[in-house]
Amino acid sequence: MSRADEIMDVANHFILERGYSAFSYADIAGEIGIQKASIHYHFPSKANLVQSVVGRYRQQIKSNLALLDGMEGDPQEKLTQYLNYWEDCLEAQATDICLCALLASEIPILPDEVRSEIMAHFEELTDWFTRLLKESKVPLQYTTADVSDEEMAHGILAGIHGGMLAARTFNDVGQFRMIKSGLLHQIHPAK
Amino acid sequence: MSRADEIMDVANHFILERGYSAFSYADIAGEIGIQKASIHYHFPSKANLVQSVVGRYRQQIKSNLALLDGMEGDPQEKLTQYLNYWEDCLEAQATDICLCALLASEIPILPDEVRSEIMAHFEELTDWFTRLLKESKVPLQYTTADVSDEEMAHGILAGIHGGMLAARTFNDVGQFRMIKSGLLHQIHPAK
DNA sequence: GTCTATAGCCCGATAGAC
DNA sequence: GTCTATCGGGCTATAGAC
Numbered sequence: 001m002s003r004a005d006e007i008m009d010v011a012n013h014f015i016l017e018r019g020y021s022a023f024s025y026a027d028i029a030g031e032i033g034i035q036k037a038s039i040h041y042h043f044p045s046k047a048n049l050v051q052s053v054v055g056r057y058r059q060q061i062k063s064n065l066a067l068l069d070g071m072e073g074d075p076q077e078k079l080t081q082y083l084n085y086w087e088d089c090l091e092a093q094a095t096d097i098c099l100c101a102l103l104a105s106e107i108p109i110l111p112d113e114v115r116s117e118i119m120a121h122f123e124e125l126t127d128w129f130t131r132l133l134k135e136s137k138v139p140l141q142y143t144t145a146d147v148s149d150e151e152m153a154h155g156i157l158a159g160i161h162g163g164m165l166a167a168r169t170f171n172d173v174g175q176f177r178m179i180k181s182g183l184l185h186q187i188h189p190a191k
Numbered sequence: 192m193s194r195a196d197e198i199m200d201v202a203n204h205f206i207l208e209r210g211y212s213a214f215s216y217a218d219i220a221g222e223i224g225i226q227k228a229s230i231h232y233h234f235p236s237k238a239n240l241v242q243s244v245v246g247r248y249r250q251q252i253k254s255n256l257a258l259l260d261g262m263e264g265d266p267q268e269k270l271t272q273y274l275n276y277w278e279d280c281l282e283a284q285a286t287d288i289c290l291c292a293l294l295a296s297e298i299p300i301l302p303d304e305v306r307s308e309i310m311a312h313f314e315e316l317t318d319w320f321t322r323l324l325k326e327s328k329v330p331l332q333y334t335t336a337d338v339s340d341e342e343m344a345h346g347i348l349a350g351i352h353g354g355m356l357a358a359r360t361f362n363d364v365g366q367f368r369m370i371k372s373g374l375l376h377q378i379h380p381a382k
Numbered sequence: 383g384t385c386t387a388t389a390g391c392c393c394g395a396t397a398g399a400c
Numbered sequence: 401g402t403c404t405a406t407c408g409g410g411c412t413a414t415a416g417a418c
Contacts, residue, residue: 003383018300022212024411038384040413095299104360105296108286109209119360145332145376154366155373158353165352166345169295169310175345182346185336186377194401215393229402231395385418393410400403 004042006032008053016095020050020106020114047111050103054117057099061121065128075132076140076187079156083180086164087173094171097164104161122157129153133187142186152186159183195233197223199244207286211241211297211305238302241294245308248290252312256319266323267331267378270347274371277355278364285362288355295352313348320344324378333377343377350374 001009010031014023025036025046043049064085068078089096100121107115130153133140142152163179192200201222205214216227216237234240255276259269280287291312298306321344324331333343354370 019210019212019297021210022297022300025413026411034383035385036412037386037414041383044413046412101356102296104356105293106210106213107360109213122357122360141336142373142376144382145379147373147376151369151373154354154357154369155350158350158357158370159346160353161356162349162351162353163345165292165295166313166349169298169313178342178345179349182333182338182342185333185338188336191335216395217392225401226403227394228396228404232401235395237394383418385416387415387417389412389414391411391413394408396407397405398403399405400401 003038007039007042007049008056011049011053012057012099015050015053016097016099016102020103020110047113050111051113051117054099054103054114054121058117058121058124062124075136076184076189078132079129079187080184083160083183086160087176087180090164090167090173090176094168094173097168098161101161101164126153126157129156138189140186141188141190144190155186156183194229198230198233198240199247202240202244203248203290206241206244207288207290207293211294211301238304241302242304242308245290245294245305245312249308249312249315253315266327267375267380269323270320270378271375274351274374277351278367278371281355281358281364281367285359285364288359289352292352292355317344317348320347330381331377332379332381335381346377347374 007028010028011023014027014031017023018027025039028039029036039049043052064082068081071078071081073081086098100118103110103114104118104122107118110118130149133149133152147155159179159182163176166179167173167176169175198219201219202214205218205222208214209218216230219230220227230240234243255273259272262269262272264272277289291309294301294305295309295313298309301309321340324340324343338346350370350373354367357370358364358367360366
């Protein structure tokens, strides 16, 4: 693994733990065992480093979604897979939530490059959820309550983010599982 | 208004804008027009100041909920009122979301006193939602999907928090209104 | 690519005068 | 209660040797 990748890995970890403003080049340097100046060689500025980390994260998620797109299965099965992915992450480490959801709370003070990445990621995810819902061959639970696919897609994103935050706050994956269960009930075929 | 209250007001504003770690005594002092040392007279430490601000915030919300408890109306009407409250806040200022939801993203690095306040607030809110749902005299939409009151209460909290974050990220209250609409549809009486 | 050294700035907190 | 002054530390970023 290249030094740049190593730096991004450690940066990713510290961002998840402390957020944008409270992690530092010194943290990363200390963890890897190099000097701060060496990081500046690979990533000239903090904004640049975080943009790179977020860009890499977005690519990972995109390839996960592409994998799900290529699979057989009902929309509700694919959403289940996506939710399972995050449940597994949270189980491994309660602090391991969506990088963009975490950074979003610092939106007003983020550099423009980073803010744009986060907004683009949210839009991409919402679009994916919407497309997924529209694919359903049968009416789903939420449609019987006169909720549109777009509304439901936004509701899924909000539920996931709020659920991650709750799980992290209480260091309890059960909080996320509860939201997952509620969302999946809304996605199930109507009776 | 006392100087201490003035300090807490300004601190509240800067926390909402920048989070715990990125706001400073210097910010507050500059805004009010006093010296940093004067703030330390009223609030010996940053942890103490933020705990006070969060404590005051929790009291405000508690009195709002007590007001709703004292009113006539179906559960879904009361939840609507609560969601309207936040919609109004967001309309006035896109950065004005729940103080605890915002601080929750910094949970791992918050002082213990502050972390406890946030967890207690979330539990209180969830309990209030649960009680509200159990009061309903008629079956609600979500109950037809085999979702328990407790699950739904957690879902409401997560949806609200995720919705706030989205509205703030895109500086667009519409994002919150969409989540509000989805939640209320789930709370409506079943057909 | 990595290092040492440093510039220029911000931070929370305290001492002590008024 | 508010001030000035300061301590000891942190930060991002750069210059220049190796």
